[in-house]
Amino acid sequence: MTKPTISFEFFPPKTDEGLEKLLVVQKKLLVKSPKFFSVTYGAGGSTRERTWKTVSAVQQEGVETAPHLSCVGQSKDELVELINEYKDAGIRRIVTLRGDMPSGMGAAQSELRYADDLVKLIREVSGDHFHLEVAAYPEMHPQARSFSDDIDHFKRKIDAGANSGITQYFYSADSYAYYMNELEKRGVTAPVYPGIMPITNYANLVRFSDACGADIPRWIRKKLEELQHDDAALKAFGEEVVTRLCERLLAMGAPGLHFYTMNQSVPNLKVLDNLGL
Numbered sequence: 175m176t177k178p179t180i181s182f183e184f185f186p187p188k189t190d191e192g193l194e195k196l197l198v199v200q201k202k203l204l205v206k207s208p209k210f211f212s213v214t215y216g217a218g219g220s221t222r223e224r225t226w227k228t229v230s231a232v233q234q235e236g237v238e239t240a241p242h243l244s245c246v247g248q249s250k251d252e253l254v255e256l257i258n259e260y261k262d263a264g265i266r267r268i269v270t271l272r273g274d275m276p277s278g279m280g281a282a283q284s285e286l287r288y289a290d291d292l293v294k295l296i297r298e299v300s301g302d303h304f305h306l307e308v309a310a311y312p313e314m315h316p317q318a319r320s321f322s323d324d325i326d327h328f329k330r331k332i333d334a335g336a337n338s339g340i341t342q343y344f345y346s347a348d349s350y351a352y353y354m355n356e357l358e359k360r361g362v363t364a365p366v367y368p369g370i371m372p373i374t375n376y377a378n379l380v381r382f383s384d385a386c387g388a389d390i391p392r393w394i395r396k397k398l399e400e401l402q403h404d405d406a407a408l409k410a411f412g413e414e415v416v417t418r419l420c421e422r423l424l425a426m427g428a429p430g431l432h433f434y435t436m437n438q439s440v441p442n443l444k445v446l447d448n449l450g451l
């Protein structure tokens with residue numbers, strides 16, 4: 175079996191002190207020889223500078239670092255400027271997204287409405303310079319008209335020129351198996367990396383999952399609810415659940431794992447240690 179590809183996602187810290195702390199976290203994660211780090215981008219370009227500053231700092235360690243870039247709420251000119259800046263700075267990979275509208279703005283104000291529009295724009299502006307990752311939703315994007323439509327939209331992003339996918343996080347390996355099977359039926363062969371969210375806190379996980387449409391299976395939710403005031407027990411349970419999930423995903427042929435690190439090292443390292451990676 176080829177060695178699975180590991181990647182780690184960060185969000186851009188708000189302060190210089192936060193960035194210093196993140197670089198300490200990054201050093202610890204480097205022991206797992208990640209293929210790349212990625213840095214998220216706030217709705218409507220709200221973290222444009224911070225994302226760029228974080229990418230610049232993180233890539234100093236010599237590991238490829240990919241900014242996320244979303245298109246809604248920004249003009250085509252702004253996006254082209256940023257794409258060119260990234261190209262000139264030697265960035266080779268972008269996580270290419272639609273993003274969500276900043277509150278108070280309607281979709282009609284966006285020149286580019288969907289992620290496949292941004293994939294096309296990046297290809298127009300910079301040819302094959304960038305490896306483009308796009309988002310995939312094994313449990314369906316919450317705004318999709320239907321599950322099939324959403325899978326067709328993923329194919330549209332690949333057809334527009336994206337190279338690979340990273341999924342929203344999920345805790346049911348079967349949803350990934352089903353999704354990959356549906357892509358295969360549509361002739362999509364691009365690799366899709368499962369997004370892995372370690373479980374470390376009950377309230378945060380429930381809040382995030384409700385917001386992004388990720389399902390927490392009832393048995394996991396109930397157990398976490400029971401353990402929510404026992405930090406050590408909750409983390410141990412979360413570690414076991416996520417390790418088993420990753421084992422199953424790799425056994426069914428997932429090409430690697432993309433960790434939503436939440437800017438922490440320990441929960442991600444523990445899962446990878448358990449997997450022997």
Ligand code: FAD
Nearest residue numbers: 214215242271272273288289309315317318324327340342
């Ligand atoms: P799209 O692929 O454009 O899809 C959005 C919705 O529109 C889907 O429901 C799809 O089915 C539908 N759709 C697509 N094309 C069409 C069409 N032509 N006609 C009708 N419907 C269509 N958010 C951030 O703000 N910053 C980040 O850094 C960030 N990073 C992320 C990283 C990953 C790996 C993932 C999975 C998500 C990330 N998100 C991030 C969240 C993401 O921005 C939201 O989920 C957003 O709502 C959708 O973005 P998308 O790129 O998946 O959109």
